[in-house]
Amino acid sequence: MCGIVGYIGKNDALQILIGGLKKLEYRGYDSSGVALIEDGKIETVRASGKIAALEDKLKSKPLHGHVGIAHTRWATHGAPTEQNAHPHQSFDGNISIVHNGIIENYAILKKKLQSEGIEFKSETDTEVVAHLIARYYNGNLKEAVLKAISKIEGTFGLAVICKSEPDTLIGARRGSPLILGIGQDEFYLASDVSAIIMHTQKVVYLDDNDIVEIKEDGYNLLNTHSQSVQHEVQDVEFDADAIAKGGFAHFMLKEIFEQPEVLRNTMRGRLLYAEGNAKLAGLDTNIKELRNINRIIITACGTSYYAGMVGEYMIEDLAGVPVEVEYASEFRYRNPIIKPGTLV
Known part of the structure; x- marks a missing residue:
């Protein structure tokens, strides 16, 4: 980069x-x-x-x-x-x-x-x-x-x-x-x-x-x-300390050790344990549209692509909606078949 x-x-x-x-x-x-x-x-x-x-x-x-x-x-x-x-x-x-x-x-x-x-x-x-x-x-x-x-x-x-x-x-x-x-x-x-x-x-x-x-x-x-x-x-x-190596030899090593805290911060406010529900701000306001979705395409590159693949398994397992994961850098040059009911 x-x-x-x-x-x-x-x-x-x-x-x-x-x-x-x-x-x-x-x-x-x-x-x-x-x-x-x-x-x-x-x-x-x-x-x-x-x-x-x-x-x-x-x-x-x-x-x-x-x-x-x-x-x-x-x-x-x-x-x-x-x-x-x-x-x-x-x-x-x-x-x-x-x-x-x-x-x-x-x-x-x-x-x-x-x-x-x-x-x-x-x-x-x-x-x-x-x-x-x-x-x-x-x-x-x-x-x-x-x-x-x-x-x-x-x-x-x-x-x-x-x-x-x-x-x-x-x-x-x-x-x-x-x-x-x-x-x-x-x-x-x-x-x-x-x-x-x-x-x-x-x-x-x-x-x-x-x-x-x-x-x-x-x-x-x-x-x-x-x-x-x-x-x-x-x-x-955030400040300069947040992007420093923080005593680790390499940024990758620092990020590996940061994973538990990052996951906690990512889920904070989204998982409502008492109700057993997840709150995804911005999606719940379009619940009627979501109910009409019958196919999902996730576009991503690099590590986001692998995250998308995890999402593919989870969404298909939990929601029963077919999911495809595409490289964003290639997807833009295609003429994909996207019909009503497809979420990208």
Whole structure:
């Protein structure tokens, strides 16, 4: 799972970005990198391997600035090399981006850009987005990002900086999580709240097709139609200690030992032992619809897929309703036969 961190404010961006990347190490990655706007230029340092390798390179090339982006990559398009690590820069050096997700039509876009004389330096689908934004840039980064993502098919969480607008950080989301963190005269972008929780507990969760334009004095949320949108600022209910290893050697070991407490918390308030019933908030209000369900499809990926398989056995045994478990990543490309009475 790739990780994104972005920062704009009055403090040293590099330490905040590196600290955020370290909090995302539990997600797994094979390379990392940072890009900062420094003295009117975008300075980038990338490394394959652990974040420690990136820190070693930064010792010989320290970066300074108040606006920057960072990334941990899990290779999809292209090998896990420094060349393919994020951030990726545009052909003119004006734009730098980090990206989570998959650009499904990248090959078509890449071919078109190459026909216009643009040279690619990596094997990634992400580099296409950097060049597209630069191609559309005409003095307004937000508009260039909007035009670029209108050409993209697939999923993305994006953080974008531009040397021509050194006071701006752009975030965009479609199908890949992205969070805006709100501090005191400073703002953060992250793919996971764990990357920024040590700095702020006030966050805005972006919805699909949201764009956020961030400056030191505020932010502007809009959708892909350039219409203003509003989202509630939420308080994160856990702190940095909750996402630390807590004395365990590895996050997986910590999570194994946490299972009993997690299960208790999950069931708390849902199992009514005195009545012998389970309360599932949100489902009991549609009891009439549920009675008409004659087939259930559970879509999931990874560990959720295995949880779905457990659910399949339990629902069929207890409710007598046929259940199918499908990989969500494949289900979206199918033309499934879904008739009335099917719950997905």
